[in-house]
Amino acid sequence: MSLALVQADLARELGSISLRQVTKRYGKECVVDAIDIDIAAGEFFSLLGPSGSGKTTTLMMLAGFVAADTGQICIDERDIAQVAPQHRGFGMVFQNYAIFPHLNVFDNVAFPLRARKIPKPELIQRVMQALELVRLEGFADRFARQLSGGQQQRVAIARAIVFNPSIVLMDEPLGALDKNLRYQMQVEIKDIQKRLGMTVVYVTHDQEEAMNMSDRIAIMNHGRIEQIGRPADIYKKPNSTFIAKFLGEANLVRSKITHLGAAVASVRTAEGLSLHAQCDQTFAIDTEVDIFMRPERVVLSPSASLNEVHQDEWNRCQGTVTNLSFLGNILRQTVLIEPGITIVVDTQNSSQAFAVEKGDLVTVSWRVEDCVLLRVNQ
Amino acid sequence: MKRVSTFGGSWVLLLPAIALLVVVFLAPLVWFFVQSLSSIGTFSEIVEQFVAVLGSKAVLTALSSTNWISLLVTLLVLLLSYPLAYFLATHSDWRFSLILFCIVVPYFTSVIVRTYSWMVLLGRNGLVNNLLLTLGVINEPLTLLYSKTGILIGMVYVLLPYMVLTLYASLKAIDPGLMRAARGLGASWWFAFTRVYFPLSLHGVVSGSLIVFILALGFFITPALMGGPSDVMIAMLVERAVEVTFDWASAAIMSVLLLGATLGLYAIYYRVTDLRRMMGG
Numbered sequence: 001m002s003l004a005l006v007q008a009d010l011a012r013e014l015g016s017i018s019l020r021q022v023t024k025r026y027g028k029e030c031v032v033d034a035i036d037i038d039i040a041a042g043e044f045f046s047l048l049g050p051s052g053s054g055k056t057t058t059l060m061m062l063a064g065f066v067a068a069d070t071g072q073i074c075i076d077e078r079d080i081a082q083v084a085p086q087h088r089g090f091g092m093v094f095q096n097y098a099i100f101p102h103l104n105v106f107d108n109v110a111f112p113l114r115a116r117k118i119p120k121p122e123l124i125q126r127v128m129q130a131l132e133l134v135r136l137e138g139f140a141d142r143f144a145r146q147l148s149g150g151q152q153q154r155v156a157i158a159r160a161i162v163f164n165p166s167i168v169l170m171d172e173p174l175g176a177l178d179k180n181l182r183y184q185m186q187v188e189i190k191d192i193q194k195r196l197g198m199t200v201v202y203v204t205h206d207q208e209e210a211m212n213m214s215d216r217i218a219i220m221n222h223g224r225i226e227q228i229g230r231p232a233d234i235y236k237k238p239n240s241t242f243i244a245k246f247l248g249e250a251n252l253v254r255s256k257i258t259h260l261g262a263a264v265a266s267v268r269t270a271e272g273l274s275l276h277a278q279c280d281q282t283f284a285i286d287t288e289v290d291i292f293m294r295p296e297r298v299v300l301s302p303s304a305s306l307n308e309v310h311q312d313e314w315n316r317c318q319g320t321v322t323n324l325s326f327l328g329n330i331l332r333q334t335v336l337i338e339p340g341i342t343i344v345v346d347t348q349n350s351s352q353a354f355a356v357e358k359g360d361l362v363t364v365s366w367r368v369e370d371c372v373l374l375r376v377n378q
Numbered sequence: 379m380k381r382v383s384t385f386g387g388s389w390v391l392l393l394p395a396i397a398l399l400v401v402v403f404l405a406p407l408v409w410f411f412v413q414s415l416s417s418i419g420t421f422s423e424i425v426e427q428f429v430a431v432l433g434s435k436a437v438l439t440a441l442s443s444t445n446w447i448s449l450l451v452t453l454l455v456l457l458l459s460y461p462l463a464y465f466l467a468t469h470s471d472w473r474f475s476l477i478l479f480c481i482v483v484p485y486f487t488s489v490i491v492r493t494y495s496w497m498v499l500l501g502r503n504g505l506v507n508n509l510l511l512t513l514g515v516i517n518e519p520l521t522l523l524y525s526k527t528g529i530l531i532g533m534v535y536v537l538l539p540y541m542v543l544t545l546y547a548s549l550k551a552i553d554p555g556l557m558r559a560a561r562g563l564g565a566s567w568w569f570a571f572t573r574v575y576f577p578l579s580l581h582g583v584v585s586g587s588l589i590v591f592i593l594a595l596g597f598f599i600t601p602a603l604m605g606g607p608s609d610v611m612i613a614m615l616v617e618r619a620v621e622v623t624f625d626w627a628s629a630a631i632m633s634v635l636l637l638g639a640t641l642g643l644y645a646i647y648y649r650v651t652d653l654r655r656m657m658g659g
Contacts, residue, residue, distance in 0.1 A: 063562055086561045098559035102577050111573070115565035159563065 014076055015041040015166035015199035017062070022071030024057055031057050033223040034071070039201065039216075041076075041166070044193055046202045046210040049220035050246070055203045056171055058220070062201060063169055064088050075167070086115075091160035091168035091198070095175050097152045099144040105131070105155050106140040112163045130158040133192055150181045157189065167199045174209065186212050207247045211235065219243050235294075237280065241374050244292045249332075251298065251343050252290040254376070257283055265373055267291060271338040275315045277371045291315075293371035295346035300333060302354060303361040316365040319343065321358055331356075335364050414630030431631045437615065441635075444611045447526070447601070448594035451533045455541045455590050456583065458534065463545035463582075468554070485539040493603050496532050497523060500604075528604035536600060537593055541586040548582020581651070588647040592640055612636055 017039040024032040032054040039045045047055035060066040064085035113123045131137050134154040174182045190213050193200050210217050211231035218228045227239045238244040255267035265279040277291045323334035333345045343364050418427045499505045500522035507519040560570035598613035619629035
């Protein structure tokens with residue numbers, strides 16, 4: 001297929017992406033290991049993972065700066081492996097903004113249009129529209145060194161969307177900003193994405209950011225995809241202890257399976273405490289597992305109050321408070337249940353019914369439906 | 379009170395260097411000018427002599443020659459150095475070391491030795507001509523030596539390292555992410571190079587070109603050895619006036635001209651680099 005045809009077609013595309021068995025090796029190390037991803041047009045999709053997980057390399061292969069060793073990369077069902085980066089038609093936002101220092105804001109944003117030889121009147125209109133979208137209308141004459149970090153990032157975003165791409169790639173664009181500004185920018189980016197209907201592939205190591213913005217998240221670790229799903233789904237039902245801990249604070253109670261039901265399993269801890277949990281994966285009796293639940297799902301009550309109705313639906317144990325942490329809107333309490341097992345309880349500051357001191361004897365309880373069994377991490 | 383003494387303290391540290399410059403460079407120069415020019419006679423006679431020397435055919439031809447050759451040399455050096463400097467700035471493996479070695483090591487050899495080795499290569503019976511004759515590319519040996527071509531080759535070779543190293547420093551400071559961003563946003567390599575990379579390297583280009591041009595103006599060894607009888611550069615005339623005709627007055631006048639031109643160019647260089655630094659380029 002001739003390059004001109006591909007270029008023209010890429011301009012009319014809807015913006016769905018699929019990666020099939022994509023692999024990248026550097027020497028002996030497998031940086032991206034046979035990953036499969038399908039992204040729908042218009043979706044906000046995040047690649048989330050720790051440093052070295054292969055997420056940036058995956059994005060670079062999608063962009064065309066790095067060649068995949070094996071596998072297929074398709075846009076709207078068309079294989080783009082042979083297409084050079086400048087012809088793929090993606091908008092791109094980089095971590096260090098990559099604003100051209102010798103051009104002012106207007107010329108920076110106009111750059112992709114000039115590269116595509118868009119005529120001047122249309123060019124001016126599109127640039128001004130893009131600047132309005134990122135709320136930088138009055139900044140057209142400024143240079144990068146006269147802008148704050150947040151403003152520079154907005155110029156980068158305007159530049160990436162000015163030529164109406166159907167797909168935008170973002171590589172940790174908010175990493176250099178402070179926390180408050182980051183949150184604000186997340187909302188703005190999400191808003192722009194929804195308004196323009198673009199597909200966004202977003203790389204980040206910040207789980208809050210990924211969960212806040214994404215329709216779906218792919219969690220990557222050591223070059224592999226561990227889980228793909230909607231933020232709320234992965235948060236509540238992670239596939240592994242790695243994912244559980246990566247997305248937020250996680251309680252993991254080590255125990256052995258004693259009984260397997262249809263959806264619920266019974267387990268016993270080392271000290272003989274009997275608990276129940278949701279069981280999604282296939283396990284065998286006597287397997288060592290971790291019961292996982294989120295700290296905000298656990299309720300702390302004085303040890304005396306044991307009169308709870310529907311006792312079958314709740315797990316309950318007694319323990320001693322070993323630590324209290326005030327985190328602003330949350331009070332984080334660590335409770336020692338038995339030797340080696342602590343449970344973290346997060347209580348909103350507004351809802352604490354009674355005062356807790358270090359050393360107090362308390363009861364921690366959580367619903368069976370709020371916890372899952374996870375394989376023990378190797 | 380404290381501030382003045384601190385300032386005075388650092389000034390004192392500069393005195394040895396200043397003294398050296400004054401004794402070795404400034405004093406002899408001033409003495410030479412004063413002696414030579416005053417030997418002409420009264421002020422009006424000095425002015426007359428200035429006009430006569432600077433208006434003479436020999437000097438005018440030499441000036442024109444010098445300007446053209448220096449400009450041409452600067453341009454050729456720039457064209458050759460840019461790709462080399464680009465390669466150095468974008469690679470850091472063994473190839474980087476090899477190229478850097480090839481450029482810098484000859485720099486440590488004396489200008490005369492390097493020029494003589496070119497004469498061996500470029501003479502009518504030299505290696506280049508022999509190779510071309512054997513290959514059948516030409517039928518008669520080319521006149522590479524004792525001509526403008528010879529001077530150009532010799533000067534370009536000697537001045538190349540200055541430009542390469544200046545350019546390299548400038549190119550190394552360019553963020554490689556910028557070219558990648560430009561390509562990713564839809565620009566062809568050429569568009570990205572002319573609109574992003576080259577403008578950002580302009581500082582190095584201008585600095586390097588000025589340095590090379592200033593140096594080229596004062597060349598006399600290479601043109602003397604490798605040029606033809608009609609290829610005369612101004613510094614050669616000065617040398618001839620001092621050593622052959624003992625016409626120190628003319629030598630002084632031509633030197634003033636050369637020095638003035640060089641200082642003027644240096645002032646421009648200084649202003650340009652200052653401006654660029656202010657603009658964050």
